[in-house]
Amino acid sequence: MVKVVIAVVAGYAAWTVLWLGGNAALFAEAAEVVGAGEAYTEAGPLVGALVLSVVCSVVAGLLCAKLAGERAKGALTTLAALLLATGLGVQGGVWDLMPVWYHVTFLALLVPVVVVCGRAAASPTTGRVATA
Secondary structure (H helix, E strand, C coil): CHHHHHHHHHHHHHHHHHHHHHHHHHCHHHHHHHHCCCCCCCHHHHHHHHHHHHHHHHHHHHHHHHHHHHHHHHHHHHHHHHHHHHHHHHHHHCHHHCCHHHHHHHHHHHHHHHHHHHHHHECCCCCCECCC
């Protein structure tokens, strides 16, 4: 059980650090506009933020699965649920500031990317993460 908790916390922390760092480095202008309560609709940076979200989700899922070992499936489900709950809260808070397509895509990608990438790293016979 301790391994699962550590795996989920590590995956969540990795997602958060990568997201915050990536946004600060790559999309500072957009973050500034949204932070000031103004609408941001430029498609290029928004698509870039979606790509960043996918990268964060891949890393978080892989890390979580690796640390959880045999219990990767449950850990990934928990991590995905926590990320989705956080995402719903954050996206809801800025709903009027960005296009609906961005919010929907961001939220729709969180769970499947975390779970699929994490499970892909696990061995199909033992549930343990494959090491190569």
